[in-house]
Amino acid sequence: MRCVGTVVRGIRTPIIKENDDLATIVVDSLMAAKESEGFEFRDKDIVAITEAVVGISEGNYVTVDDVAEDLEMKFPSKNIGVVNPILSRNRFSIILKGIARAMDKITLLTSFPSDEVGNGILDEDILEESEYHLGSTITEDQYKETFGSWIHPFTGINMIDFYRELIEDEDCEVEFVFSNDIKTILDYNTDVLTCDIHTREKSTKLLKDEGAHVYGLHEILTEPIGDSGFNPEYGLLGSNKATEEKLKLFPRTGDALVIEVQNRLIELTGKQIEVMVYGDGAFKDPVGKIWELADPVVSPAHTSGLIGYPNEIKLKYVSDNKFADLKGEELKEAIKDEIKQKDDNLTGQMITEGTTPRVLTDLIGSLCDLTSGSGDKGTPVIFIQGYFDNLSHD
Template sequence: MRCVGTVVRGIRTPIIKENDDLATIVVDSLMNAKESEGFEFKDKDVVAITEAVVGISEGNYVTVDDVAKDLQEKFPSKSIGVVNPILSRNRFSIVLKGIARGMDKIVLQTTFPADEVGNGILDEEILAESDFHLGSVISEDDYKETFGSWIHPFTGINMIDFYRELIESEDCEVEFVFSNDVKTILDYSKDVLTCDIHTRGKTVALLKDLGANVYGLHQILTEPVDGSGFNPQYGLLGSNKATEEKLKLFPKTGDKLVKEVQKRLIDITGKQIEVMVYGDGAFKDPVGKIWELADPVVSPAHTDGLIGTPNEIKLKYVSDNKFADLRGDELKEAIKEEIRNKDKDLTGQMITEGTTPRVLTDLIGSLCDLTSGSGDKGTPVVFIQGYFDNLAND
């Protein structure tokens, strides 16, 4: 009898740099891990590669000047409203530097009490006791008077002060406004850059219908500027700070990479191994309130075997209801038989109640992101075995 289900391993690789042969590095690192740890490959194993090293190996970078030039072409007035930025030094500060370098004035409108992914901007207890509410428009002066002393408990930074200093360092004028209604920005400017991630299409369409000259971050750097990197689908969304003057973009060759890694692994092992590229996991921290998904998608590329959603029954439901009178081995065998005979599509059936209704790549990508972390683990490849197994697989 098998006593272990899913096994997840972070795979160490060499430090990956621009123009490295990433497919070879991934496969070689897996083979080295196999020899070191003594595991064997199986059908439906999953190999996941973090988007960061894919973008690095592609050399998919842009500079602050590239961002500024693209924006100047789209906003010749050089005075724009910027709505729904996330409050992140890693994710947005270099983007904002490029915006400020290309513009003469910015009206920066942020949501409150937090940005789209949960980064706080003010003390919610003070908000509850103030005259303001979630439908209010809060001026910069009112923010300073009521909330301006607030700093983020994890970073120790007031991001409004940080963003102001960054923008002004580029000789750009800035005015802040705080509103949860994107239409508020039209009181300040008809030229608008929207920065929201997961509601980007709706926001751009709404403002365009109201007569704005509007672009989203996903529409900036979709083509090269003076030979720069670019991402035709996501633009600046999913970018990360590389240096104080450079951004690494979300990868654009992931589809080619996953197919190549899969082919090599199948040739070597004879097993049907699935491969994906993953970015941020789609989970929310209940303490820090951060929704981790600052990338436009969890997985920008994956092989066909990872398409779909889980088709699982809820063991607790079956045990407590259909087999309430059974115990021990008799119960286990009854549940195994239930699993073996389950429908190929359980959608809408009570027997699935309590299972996680998410696509496979979001679930697996979250598992991978938690495994590889965002710091110094040195495991940009994650190897998963048994993810598609169930209790009936002995």
């Protein structure tokens, strides 16, 4: 009897740079890990590659000047409203620098008490005691008078002060407005750049329906500026700061990469191994209240065997109800038979209550992100075995 279910390994690789043959690096690193750790490949194993090294290897970078040039073409007025950017030095500050370099004035509207992914912007206890509520519109002067220069406990900075200095350093004027209704921006400007991630389509449509001239971040750098990088589907969404003048974009060649890696592994191992590219995990920090998913999707590319949802029964429910009178080995064998006989689609059945009805790549990508981390682990490839196993698999 097998005593271990799912096993997750972080795979160390060489430091990956632009123009590296990433497929070869991934496959060679996996084969080296196999020899070092003594594991064997099996059907339905999963290889996951972090989007960061995919974007790096394909050289998918843009400069602040590239961002500015694209925005100048789309907003010739040089005076725009910027709606709901996330409050992140890594994710948005270099984009904002490009916006400011292109414009003469920005009216920056941000939601409160936090941005889309949970980064706080003010003291919520003070908000509850103030005259303002979630439906209010708060000016910058009112914000400063009521909340002061609020310091985020994690970053140690006030993002409004940080963004103001960044914009003004580019000789651009800025006015901040705090509102949870994006249509508030139309009181200030009808040229609008929407910066929300997961509600981007809804936001751009809503403002366009009001007659505004609107682009979303997902529509900026969808084509190259000169020889710059680009992303035809997500634009600047999913980008990260590379230097003070450069952004690494979300990868665009992932579909070809996962197929190439899969084919090479099938040839080397004889096993049907699934491959995916993953970015941020789809989970929320219960302490900091940060929703990790600042990328537009968890997995921008994956092989076909990773499409779908889990189809699991809840062992506790079956044990406490259908087999309440059984114990020990008899109970285990009864549950194994129940699993073997389960329907191919258990949606809506009580026997699934308490399981996780989420997209497989969101679940697996979250597992990978937690394993690789965002620091110095040096494991941009994750190898998972037994993810699709259940108790009936011996």
